[in-house]
Amino acid sequence: MTRDRDERSDYQRIYAMVDSIPRGCVATYGQIAEEAGLPGHARQVGYAMRHLPEGTALPWHRVINAKGEISPRPGSGYPSQRRLLRAEGVRFDRRGRVDLKRFGWKPDF
Numbered sequence: 102m103t104r105d106r107d108e109r110s111d112y113q114r115i116y117a118m119v120d121s122i123p124r125g126c127v128a129t130y131g132q133i134a135e136e137a138g139l140p141g142h143a144r145q146v147g148y149a150m151r152h153l154p155e156g157t158a159l160p161w162h163r164v165i166n167a168k169g170e171i172s173p174r175p176g177s178g179y180p181s182q183r184r185l186l187r188a189e190g191v192r193f194d195r196r197g198r199v200d201l202k203r204f205g206w207k208p209d210f
Contacts, residue, residue, distance in 0.1 A: 112152070115145070120159055121208065122160055122164070125191060128163060129143070129201070130147055130165075147172070161182075169199040170197060192204070
């Protein structure tokens with residue numbers, strides 16, 4: 102099996118986990134990696150998110166960093182992500198952080 106093939110398979114698992122995050126919840130890059138069977142590969146989740154096509158239906162905006170913050174991304178990612186999360190009822194504190202205990206996704210599988 103080639104590395105590209107492995108990476109595609111990993112991305113598919115990552116995308117499946119992201120697609121499982123319910124509206125009004127968030128998950129961290131590390132949590133998605135763990136749930137996708139890729140513990141310790143939070144950066145790979147970030148790379149997978151970066152490779153999503155424009156206009157994707159995948160709820161990419163529900164993935165944030167371990168501090169509960171939106172990670173910087175090129176373009177207008179931050180304002181768009183914040184707006185999408187707020188529209189789902191996710192709230193930010195004064196420091197721009199999401200309370201992971203309140204809004205964090207708790208998968209039941």
